[in-house]
Amino acid sequence: MISCDTAKSMLSDYLEHTLTPDERSSVEEHLSQCHECKRVYDDVAFLTAKLRALPAIQTSEDFDGQLRLRISGNYAQTNHPVISKKGFTFGLSGAALIAVITFFILTTNSPEPQPLIQQSSNQIINRANQVSSPIVRTQSVSKAAPVEIANDNDSLNQQPQKVNQENIKLVDQVKN
Amino acid sequence: MVKTESVLKKTDNSPTDEELIARFQQGDNYAFDLLVKRYKDPLLNFVYRFVGEREEAEDIVQETFLRLFKNKHYYREIAKFSTWIYTIAGNLAKTELRRRKRRKLLSISHFMSTDKDYDIPDEDSNPERDTNTVITDKIIQQAIDKLSPKFKQVILLRDVQGFSYEEIAQIVGIPLGTVKSRVNRARLKLQEDLQQLMNEQ
Numbered sequence: 001m002i003s004c005d006t007a008k009s010m011l012s013d014y015l016e017h018t019l020t021p022d023e024r025s026s027v028e029e030h031l032s033q034c035h036e037c038k039r040v041y042d043d044v045a046f047l048t049a050k051l052r053a054l055p056a057i058q059t060s061e062d063f064d065g066q067l068r069l070r071i072s073g074n075y076a077q078t079n080h081p082v083i084s085k086k087g088f089t090f091g092l093s094g095a096a097l098i099a100v101i102t103f104f105i106l107t108t109n110s111p112e113p114q115p116l117i118q119q120s121s122n123q124i125i126n127r128a129n130q131v132s133s134p135i136v137r138t139q140s141v142s143k144a145a146p147v148e149i150a151n152d153n154d155s156l157n158q159q160p161q162k163v164n165q166e167n168i169k170l171v172d173q174v175k176n
Numbered sequence: 177m178v179k180t181e182s183v184l185k186k187t188d189n190s191p192t193d194e195e196l197i198a199r200f201q202q203g204d205n206y207a208f209d210l211l212v213k214r215y216k217d218p219l220l221n222f223v224y225r226f227v228g229e230r231e232e233a234e235d236i237v238q239e240t241f242l243r244l245f246k247n248k249h250y251y252r253e254i255a256k257f258s259t260w261i262y263t264i265a266g267n268l269a270k271t272e273l274r275r276r277k278r279r280k281l282l283s284i285s286h287f288m289s290t291d292k293d294y295d296i297p298d299e300d301s302n303p304e305r306d307t308n309t310v311i312t313d314k315i316i317q318q319a320i321d322k323l324s325p326k327f328k329q330v331i332l333l334r335d336v337q338g339f340s341y342e343e344i345a346q347i348v349g350i351p352l353g354t355v356k357s358r359v360n361r362a363r364l365k366l367q368e369d370l371q372q373l374m375n376e377q
Contacts, residue, residue: 009360011360012360043367044364056221057220057230058217063216063234063237063238070238071241
């Protein structure tokens, strides 16, 4: 007699009548003697019939209209404003942070720190534009006057001590 | 069984799916409308049983048609249209389940990080508890929900949608022998899970 595992592996084929006559009789022999496998077979037969008879559902009445909207691109704009807004806000915050960090790097690593505060805003813009990174070119560093940025408390909140020390140094350099 | 459209299209003189998609590829949007009409309900039933939520299922079916609209030229007549569209819907449903699993993991970790106590419902006082052990559609859906996506996909295609093993092999992209053994294992697993659910009742 075939084992329980073998019989179970052939249950679907047995159910769907796709076994050879020999295979079929070997499964039948097993099921007639193994109550556990017979119970499993009865359950599976019942279940497959039940699955076939599951009640069908239908799409909602406005399905076609919604699909049309979605295809025309209106769906994304009308149904996901919060997500878009969040993404936009996050993007702005990130850009502002990058702008502050970039400015910080430019001011600390500059080989000629002395004339920084005395430079006109146009000179700063020109210097920023010469840097190859697209981040610098795109955001507010080039637009802001240098004095405003140096005194911008919000920008300094990222690393207050370090930046303040740098400002002090710059002021001293100007004095000298 | 849900999959009746292929029977319908052969009993009258309406165009086949493949004729419709060919017309749509040539710019006939009315052919697209006909495909939507033909497939929206069968796909909804498939996806609904897959993800277990009606609203989510409808959203996935819409996304399926949107992808059909945008990627119509990717279809080649070497495959049946029905297997192609079910492949798209099945993949989207699986993606949704993965997304849900990640979300669930996140919410558990969030839950664990707060020191909230959570209530374990008292089963004896559950008003919805049904002592009747008749297998309802709801219990069957619960058992389906417990299956892994790969078992769920093949058993739904075979037993709920009525696809042949050859068609399932095309939809899932696995060999015929693998489909057959997977369907058999899925049925045995479903039987086991259902047995467990019934015992918990």
